[in-house]
Amino acid sequence: MADYHPPDVNRRADTRGVDRSGRAEEHRPHAPSQPEASAAGQASRPKAGGKRHSFNPRQSYAALDLGTNNCRLLIARPSGQDFTVIDAFSRVVRLGEGLANSGRLSDAAMDRTLGALEVCAEKLRKRNVHLARSVATEACRRAANGPRFIDRVKRETGIVLDVISAQEEARLAVLGCHVLLEVNEGPAIIFDIGGGSTELVLIEPDRKVPRILDWLSVPWGVVSLTDTVRHMSEGDRHARYREMRRIVERAFAPFAARIAPRMSGAEDIQLLGTSGTVTTLASLHLELPHYDRRAVDGLIVPSASMRRISTDLSGMSIEERGELPCIGRDRADLVVAGCAILESILDIWPAERLGVADRGIREGILRSLMAADFAADRATRRG
Numbered sequence: 001m002a003d004y005h006p007p008d009v010n011r012r013a014d015t016r017g018v019d020r021s022g023r024a025e026e027h028r029p030h031a032p033s034q035p036e037a038s039a040a041g042q043a044s045r046p047k048a049g050g051k052r053h054s055f056n057p058r059q060s061y062a063a064l065d066l067g068t069n070n071c072r073l074l075i076a077r078p079s080g081q082d083f084t085v086i087d088a089f090s091r092v093v094r095l096g097e098g099l100a101n102s103g104r105l106s107d108a109a110m111d112r113t114l115g116a117l118e119v120c121a122e123k124l125r126k127r128n129v130h131l132a133r134s135v136a137t138e139a140c141r142r143a144a145n146g147p148r149f150i151d152r153v154k155r156e157t158g159i160v161l162d163v164i165s166a167q168e169e170a171r172l173a174v175l176g177c178h179v180l181l182e183v184n185e186g187p188a189i190i191f192d193i194g195g196g197s198t199e200l201v202l203i204e205p206d207r208k209v210p211r212i213l214d215w216l217s218v219p220w221g222v223v224s225l226t227d228t229v230r231h232m233s234e235g236d237r238h239a240r241y242r243e244m245r246r247i248v249e250r251a252f253a254p255f256a257a258r259i260a261p262r263m264s265g266a267e268d269i270q271l272l273g274t275s276g277t278v279t280t281l282a283s284l285h286l287e288l289p290h291y292d293r294r295a296v297d298g299l300i301v302p303s304a305s306m307r308r309i310s311t312d313l314s315g316m317s318i319e320e321r322g323e324l325p326c327i328g329r330d331r332a333d334l335v336v337a338g339c340a341i342l343e344s345i346l347d348i349w350p351a352e353r354l355g356v357a358d359r360g361i362r363e364g365i366l367r368s369l370m371a372a373d374f375a376a377d378r379a380t381r382r383g
Helices: 107-126 140-144 146-157 166-178 222-228 235-261 274-285 303-314 316-321 329-333 335-348 361-382
Strands: 059-065 070-079 082-092 131-136 186-191 196-206 211-218 270-274 300-302 353-357
Touching: 059 107, 059 222, 059 361, 070 107, 070 166, 070 361, 082 274, 082 300, 082 361, 107 131, 107 146, 131 361, 140 146, 146 270, 166 186, 166 196, 166 270, 166 335, 166 353, 186 274, 186 303, 186 335, 196 235, 211 235, 222 235, 222 329, 235 335, 270 335, 274 300, 274 303, 274 353, 300 303, 303 335, 303 353, 329 353
Parallel strands: 059 131, 186 270, 270 353
Antiparallel strands: 059 070, 070 082, 186 196, 196 211, 300 353
């Protein structure tokens, strides 16, 4: 079978959000083309000559991430150098279900997603959010009817979704989780296995803002990769898994060639993953009876253990996977694609240990919003 290439597979890199030195700047790179409607909770800036903007640490900020598989919301307040979450929401919506083959968002997927976004809009109203940013990623980037869906979301919920580039998605993921990297001099890769795409970012670690050396986004996530091999018999599980690995390895090949010299002479390369795949596999590694973010976020797992679990899962039936703690029916048919992507990442960046992050884009958005608001207030006071 020939590889299926979505319409934007050859998209050029977008350099927004990365300064000339390659640093993942900790600020909001651009505003949505239209102001967020009041129902979505984003406050507009005062007009010239109006009341001076004032940063208030008790104000709440919100980050909404609409992915190919999940809809996630975080609402938080600043707390010292960090923030405290005051409300959260997450729901599997499978917005990109069938997109890999049809090129469109289905009516059922859009209806499911709108139901989740209505819940988010209500939370934003109740929490009286001062500033929010709502982003959409690969499914809305690729779908022919993505723009119409964005318009419908605004009309029915008041939420203005900002369809971000693949590079902006990678930058926000780095900002959201890089603090979990171990302190050493070795180069690191942070990766995000999503529903419709996977981002890999090679960075030079820094405890404040890491320097991005190279990055890659491929149109293969747990939903798009699963849909692409769905024609293959479920009975031949090993063949399906091999085909997944082949597709992903081919997509990773140019990046693998570029980063290979970075491993030469490096004493300790690092790897940090943020996605449902790595948090699920980490839960299985710990043999948790149910998912526990406190046990998983920041965990360091031997890569060999993650490979073993991936191999075991790829040989199970959907029913068998669905009975496992921390997988369940929602992830039973998708987790194997995540395993194939993870193993391919371990092939090109064979770190002995894998860091696990239950944080990412939403946290990156929150840090950007708060940092930008604080900087604006400081500039106003100086002026």
